[in-house]
Amino acid sequence: MSHPRTLTFAFMEPPFESERTITFFRLLDAALDRDVGVRVFAYEGAVALTFARQQPHGNAVHGRDSAEEAHPLTKDWVQALQEKARARTVGFEWINCGLCVDERGVNDVIEGCGRGGPPDLWRYATDARNTLTIGTR
Amino acid sequence: MSQYLFIQSQDPFTESRTRHQFDLIGQLHEAGHDVSVLLVQNGVTPARRGARTGSFDRLLDWGVPVLADTFSLEQREIDDADLKDNIGLSSLHVVIDAMLANGKVIWH
Amino acid sequence: MKVLQVIDQAYRTTTEEQDDTIVWLTRSMRGVGGNLMILLSGHGVHYAVLRERQPTLTLGNWRQTQPAEIPRDITELVNSGVPVYAVQDDLEERGLGDLPLQGGVRPISRRALPELYEEADQVWQW
Numbered sequence: 001m002s003h004p005r006t007l008t009f010a011f012m013e014p015p016f017e018s019e020r021t022i023t024f025f026r027l028l029d030a031a032l033d034r035d036v037g038v039r040v041f042a043y044e045g046a047v048a049l050t051f052a053r054q055q056p057h058g059n060a061v062h063g064r065d066s067a068e069e070a071h072p073l074t075k076d077w078v079q080a081l082q083e084k085a086r087a088r089t090v091g092f093e094w095i096n097c098g099l100c101v102d103e104r105g106v107n108d109v110i111e112g113c114g115r116g117g118p119p120d121l122w123r124y125a126t127d128a129r130n131t132l133t134i135g136t137r
Numbered sequence: 138m139s140q141y142l143f144i145q146s147q148d149p150f151t152e153s154r155t156r157h158q159f160d161l162i163g164q165l166h167e168a169g170h171d172v173s174v175l176l177v178q179n180g181v182t183p184a185r186r187g188a189r190t191g192s193f194d195r196l197l198d199w200g201v202p203v204l205a206d207t208f209s210l211e212q213r214e215i216d217d218a219d220l221k222d223n224i225g226l227s228s229l230h231v232v233i234d235a236m237l238a239n240g241k242v243i244w245h
Numbered sequence: 246m247k248v249l250q251v252i253d254q255a256y257r258t259t260t261e262e263q264d265d266t267i268v269w270l271t272r273s274m275r276g277v278g279g280n281l282m283i284l285l286s287g288h289g290v291h292y293a294v295l296r297e298r299q300p301t302l303t304l305g306n307w308r309q310t311q312p313a314e315i316p317r318d319i320t321e322l323v324n325s326g327v328p329v330y331a332v333q334d335d336l337e338e339r340g341l342g343d344l345p346l347q348g349g350v351r352p353i354s355r356r357a358l359p360e361l362y363e364e365a366d367q368v369w370q371w
Contacts, residue, residue, distance in 0.1 A: 005237075
């Protein structure tokens with residue numbers, strides 16, 4: 001373990017499908033509260049969490065236009081966590097499984113998020129203090 | 138003795154697997170390990186007083202420490218007073234603390 | 246560091262990924278020296294008794310040519326030095342208790358799971 005104050009998270013859920021996604025992001029936020037470096041390996045549907053072309057929309061049923069609706073986007077959450085990590089001077093790394101990205105066509109990702117594969121998960125896990133995996137149903 | 142924290146997102150009303158998950162938690166507890174459970178998402182639903190969930194209640198009977206995520210409770214309008222006895226409130230920071238303590242943190 | 250990969254589900258994406266994604270992930274990490282074990286539990290125990298390649302999907306004019314080969318994948322995992330366990334109680338619960346396990350897959354009772362969990366430094370539940 002070369003990074004005793006770093007935690008690794010592997011996650012499989014896509015955006016806008018599962019309550020797990022909310023808990024996952026809350027866990028990352030809680031880790032940063034503890035001034036812990038965070039490393040994420042996004043697998044399968046989770047690679048769409050950082051897709052740069054996510055767009056907010058209005059909601060006629062809610063009676064709100066796009067600005068009023070202020071629809072949550074997971075790419076914005078990732079950016080918010082990146083900023084929080086910078087402010088607390090801890091690391092925040094994010095690797096998307098490259099094959100999972102290709103098959104979904106979500107190659108256009110926000111800045112600060114990279115592309116890799118399972119060897120990166122193993123490297124993240126062996127370097128970190130601990131690892132939590134959250135699969136999908 | 139190892140430290141285990143199970144993050145319990147599945148609930149016994151929809152997932153029959155939880156019965157075996159609770160049994161495993163109980164076995165590890167009986168084996169003398171430091172085992173605790175954090176209920177999250179619909180995993181908090183058996184914590185409500187009056188919820189009929191024998192397999193979950195056995196965990197409480199065995200004395201396994203059980204916490205419930207305040208955000209998940211708030212979503213479901215479950216107050217502290219609505220909880221069964223011996224269930225504590227917690228934020229997700231307990232997960233981070235367990236990971237930093239080299240605990241085995243396992244998502245259910 | 247030794248990791249126990251718990252595969253509690255089956256057939257999640259075997260058709261479109263043409264493998265089980267966690268078996269694949271494990272094979273890939275094993276390829277870079279990962280010290281891993283696999284526990285097949287819940288519906289995951291089906292993988293311990295499969296004999297054939299997965300069925301081929303046909304949709305309109307589109308026909309799959311490379312369906313998943315779970316038995317091959319499990320065998321190669323075992324041959325690469327990854328111990329693979331299947332929960333005997335879960336096999337019996339599903340009426341699979343009398344079927345032969347794939348070569349190298351070891352049955353384990355639910356009562357013995359705490360010892361297996363103790364063998365690992367980390368338990369990754371999928």
